[in-house]
Amino acid sequence: MNFEYSDTCKDYLKRLRAFMDAYVYPNEKTYSEQLAGFGTDRWQVIPIIEELKEQAKKDGLWNLFLPESEKGAGLSNADYAPLAEEMGRVPWASEVFNCSAPDTGNMEVLARYGTKAQQDEWMTPLLEGKIRSAFLMTEPAVASSDATNIECSITRDGDEYIVNGRKWWSSGAGDPRCKIYIVMGKSDPDAPTHSQQSMILVPADAKGVTIERHLPVFGYDDAPHGHMEVKLDNVRVPAANILLGEGRGFEIAQGRLGPGRIHHCMRTIGAAERALELMVKRLMSREAFGKPVIKHSVWDQRIASARIDIEQSRLLTLKAAWMMDTVGNKHARGEIAMIKVAAPNMALRVIDDAIQAHGGGGVSADFPLAYSYAGIRTLRLADGPDEVHERTIARLEAKRWLNEG
Incomplete structure (x- = not known):
C-alpha cells in the first residue's frame, strides 16, 4: 500500500485541523460549563454542539465518514482514517461533524440495507443531524x-x-x-x-x-x-x-461492525496522541528534585514507548482501512480484529502514563485524561471484547497454516 495520504485527504485534514483549532479546542471549557449548568437534569442538548454543527456544515465538513454517497464526502476508509483520528482528540468532537457512534454505523446500515422508505424516514434526518x-x-x-x-x-x-x-x-x-x-x-x-x-x-x-x-x-x-x-x-x-x-441479522451486523470497529480505533489513536501531547507539556512545565520532570530518565522510556506504540497502531489501522477499500471488509477481518485489540490497549497505556505525569491532577476533572481513560476502557468490550477478536485472529492464523499443509 501507499502510505502517502491522498490529495483529497490532505485537503480535508488541513481544513479539519483548522476547524478544531478555531472552534473545538477553544470550546472545551464551554462544553463542560454548559453541561454542568444543567444541574441534575443533564439529559439535554448542549448548545455549543448545535452551534458548531452549523459551522461544520458551512465549512463542508459534514458526514465525512460515509463513503460512496452523495449524502457524504465520499471518502474512502483510508482517506477518512486521519480525519477520524483528529476528531478523536476531543471526545465530543466527532458529533460536531455528524461522525459519531452509533449514528455512523446506523446510517451505514440504512444506506446499505434499508429500503427507500426506511431511508427517507430515518436515514435522511440522521444525515441532516436532526435526530x-x-x-x-x-x-x-x-x-x-x-x-x-x-x-x-x-x-x-x-x-x-x-x-x-x-x-x-x-x-x-x-x-x-x-x-x-x-x-x-x-x-x-x-x-x-x-x-x-x-x-x-x-x-x-x-x-x-x-x-x-x-x-x-x-x-x-x-x-x-x-x-x-x-x-x-x-x-x-x-x-x-x-x-x-x-434471518439477515448476522449479515447486517458484519457489514455494520467492520467500519464501526475501525472508526473506534481511528478515534482512539487521536485520543492517545492528545494524551502524549499533554504528558510532554506537563513534564516540561513541572520541576521535581531540582530539575524539570521530563529530565528524569524514567520518562525517556515512557515517552519513547508511547510514540512507538502510537505509530504502530496507526500503521495497522491504515492497513486495515486500505484493505477494506481494496478487497472488502470480509478479507480485512483479520486486520480489523488485530487493530480492535491493539488500539484500545495501546491508548490505555499512553493515557495511564499521561495520568501519572499529571500526578493527582491526572485523575481529576481538571484534565481530560481520566474521562478519556474511562471511555477507551469500554472499547475493549464494545463491538466485541478482546477475546472474541483474538479468537478470530488465532483461527485465521491456524487456517493459514492448515492450508499450507
Missing part, C-alpha cells in the same frame, strides 16, 4: 459476545412484528434527540445458527419501549448521550420495518 439513534444488541441476561445467545424475540403477527426483550449498554438512547433504534433479535430459533437473527427498526417512542435505567461508566454518565437499559415489552412495529429480510 440521533441507538443500536440495541447487547443483553444483560446472556453472554452477548456470542451473538447467537441473544434472546430478544422478533415475531411476525400479520402486518406487524412484535418485539420482546431487554437490552443494555444501548449507547445514545438517553439523548432526547434519539428517535430510532436498530434492534437485533431472534426471529426464528429453529433456523440454522446464523440465520436465526434479524434486525428491525423500532421508533424510540413506540408503545412498550421503556428506558429502565442509566448505566454510568466508571461513574461518568456520558450525558446527554448515555448508555441505557431498555425494556421492549410487546412492542409492535410495521412489518416493513424489518431490515433486508428475516
